[in-house]
Amino acid sequence: MIATRDRVDELVRTLAHLKDLSVPVIVVDNGSSDGTVARVSQEFPWVETVALGRNVGASARNHGVRLARTSYVAFCDDDSWWAPEALRRAEELFERHPRLGLVAARVVVEPGGVVDPVCAEMKSSALGRADDLPGPSVLGFVCCGSIVRREAFLAVGGFNPVLFFPGEERLFSWDMAASGWACCYVDDVVAHHQPSSVRGPSATRRRAELRNDLLTTWLRRPLTVALAETTALARRGLGDRDARAALGAALLRLPAIARQRHLLPETVERQVVLVS
DSSP states (O other): OEEESSOHHHHHHHHHHHHTTTOOOEEEEOSOSSSHHHHHHHHOTTSEEEEOSSOOGGGHHHHHHHHOOSSEEEOBOTTEEEOTTHHHHHHHHHHHOTTEEEEEEEEEETTTTEEOHHHHHHHTOTTOOOTTSSSOBOSOOOGGGEEEEHHHHHHHTSSOTTTOSSOHHHHHHHHHHHTTOEEEEEEEEEEEEOOOSOOOOHHHHHHHHHHHHHHHHHHHSOHHHHHHHHHHHHHHHTTOHHHHHHHHHHHHTHHHHHHHOOOOOHHHHHHHHHHO
16 A cells, blocks of 8 residues: 655556556555546556545555555555565465564665665664564564554554654554564565655654654653653754754644553563664
């Protein structure tokens, strides 16, 4: 499934790739103003298109997963697609490993064909590999290169709407681990990502990343850790406009965070510390 907003040309390219895979595709549109829904409906009538009418960020994927009628759901962004054998390989792994909740794929960045550096980090994860899993456990992943067990995704509530975007993967992986599901990196499941040329200002993304790092900590980690990270971001904000803006944006979301805050199990908290 694909969540998209105002990048119809990239989305059309992605759908052309996915058509060859002969799998059902759901596109959830986050209030696009570029004619996305009409164009997809006209050029790809086999695609199920959902128009939300507004931008809900990463949680648009939650709508798509709820609509899916398959046991496993592969995520794409509008600028990414799956290698021909990837989905079949992932399905085999899910069926063989009952505890596996998410497969984090090897992401190949196009047009150069270079592996995303985050894949090396996942491959060498400090959490290691359990005997009943197909790869090293991870507490973070690249969403456009991930495939989930639908049952597990729905059980933990999907991506948290308070975070909006980006960095939603980390909290999701923590919640999966807390619920007994494993997220694993599998090198022979491959996704391709050709980053869109349609992007917002880099400062806006950086502020959102800093904000969500702090909010994720407040949602699940001990109070001492959350206070320490808040203090660190405040000090950084003395000379960093983006950090200052991120702290202000995080403070505005604290009432929602307080309602959802609960600590990770001690075993998962120790894993978070290990990979931090």
